[in-house]
Amino acid sequence: MKQIHSRKFCVAPMMGYTTPYARKLYRILSKNTFLFTEMIATKTLINSKKRDLIIENEDHNPVALQVGGSNLNDLKKSSRIANEYNYDEINLNVGCPSKAVQKGSFGACLMQDKKLVRQCLESLQNKHIETSMKCRIGLGKNFNYDYFEEFIDEVLKSGIKIIYVHARNAILGGISPKANRTIPPLNYEFVNKIKTKYPKITFILNGGIDSFDKAINLSENYDGIMLGRLVQNNPFLLKKIDEVFYGGNDNVESDEKIISSYFNYIRPKLGQETIFRLLSPILNIFFGIPNSKKFRIKINYYLKNNNLDLIEDQFMKFVVDQKFVGN
Numbered sequence: 001m002k003q004i005h006s007r008k009f010c011v012a013p014m015m016g017y018t019t020p021y022a023r024k025l026y027r028i029l030s031k032n033t034f035l036f037t038e039m040i041a042t043k044t045l046i047n048s049k050k051r052d053l054i055i056e057n058e059d060h061n062p063v064a065l066q067v068g069g070s071n072l073n074d075l076k077k078s079s080r081i082a083n084e085y086n087y088d089e090i091n092l093n094v095g096c097p098s099k100a101v102q103k104g105s106f107g108a109c110l111m112q113d114k115k116l117v118r119q120c121l122e123s124l125q126n127k128h129i130e131t132s133m134k135c136r137i138g139l140g141k142n143f144n145y146d147y148f149e150e151f152i153d154e155v156l157k158s159g160i161k162i163i164y165v166h167a168r169n170a171i172l173g174g175i176s177p178k179a180n181r182t183i184p185p186l187n188y189e190f191v192n193k194i195k196t197k198y199p200k201i202t203f204i205l206n207g208g209i210d211s212f213d214k215a216i217n218l219s220e221n222y223d224g225i226m227l228g229r230l231v232q233n234n235p236f237l238l239k240k241i242d243e244v245f246y247g248g249n250d251n252v253e254s255d256e257k258i259i260s261s262y263f264n265y266i267r268p269k270l271g272q273e274t275i276f277r278l279l280s281p282i283l284n285i286f287f288g289i290p291n292s293k294k295f296r297i298k299i300n301y302y303l304k305n306n307n308l309d310l311i312e313d314q315f316m317k318f319v320v321d322q323k324f325v326g327n
């Protein structure tokens, strides 16, 4: 039986970043935010001996597993795996423009073959969890609403009900994935228009939501919003989400408690995972904070010695000293 979850506020899939550790941190900070894994190629998901580590889901729910692939059999298997690991949703990546991904025939280049995307989504469908897609609004340098609408018309025949739209085109040659997140202009209007055509489909807006105020304002006009880089650089902003987006929660834990919960979670993992990957999600709490340099210098030093207790100590001192409130 599929569970119903709100996707009013989602954290975007980010490769190399939305690891199980980041998701755990996000879950400590917010109970309701809808989370994503990073994109995982179906072949990796099916064959990797490290699968337990890659897609670990220790009560990160509500959470979606994002896959990249276009082999229908592999997609079917991936969907079963997502269910076995207690994911709430399986999501197809139709937005990544990297060369490697194009070589593997997945990501944004799939927008050129809408029938194949429909088949992929049909293969992912399973009766236990939701199937969804994350796509761009088009390909190349020019806007073409008809192209986007025809693409959505076709993929909706698969029966999916949730689409995350990174509201800019993907440019498949000549610019890097990073540049593909800034150079093609945003166009939220395409999402408004498609929503008018399909009022019963959930369209989640993604791309360029770079302040908390913008997030609040946009959330009033869309089914939900998805944020990537703002959360990546500023994870503690998630502390406000349950209250602002999900109707109140006066049980927000203190910063010290949050740090302590997170370190208690990562401590037993030290041996099976590098200290840097374990700490990477939380290191960004220093981003843009004046006077954080002395803490960062000490942490870098303790990182070399793998000394988690002394590192935790520095984080504690930092949040106490700064009376960190997340912004």
Ligand SMILES: Cc1cc2nc3c(=O)[nH]c(=O)nc-3n(C[C@H](O)[C@H](O)[C@H](O)COP(=O)(O)O)c2cc1C
Binding pocket: 012, 013, 014, 015, 016, 017, 038, 039, 066, 093, 095, 096, 134, 166, 181, 206, 207, 208, 209, 226, 227, 228, 229, 230
């Ligand atoms: C480091 C990084 C890695 C990303 N990896 C993925 C990914 O694995 N799958 C995906 O669909 N999008 C990926 N994206 C794109 C984001 O999901 C999102 O669409 C994009 O960053 C725009 O949202 P933002 O402006 O809120 O950051 C990535 C973005 C970043 C910054």
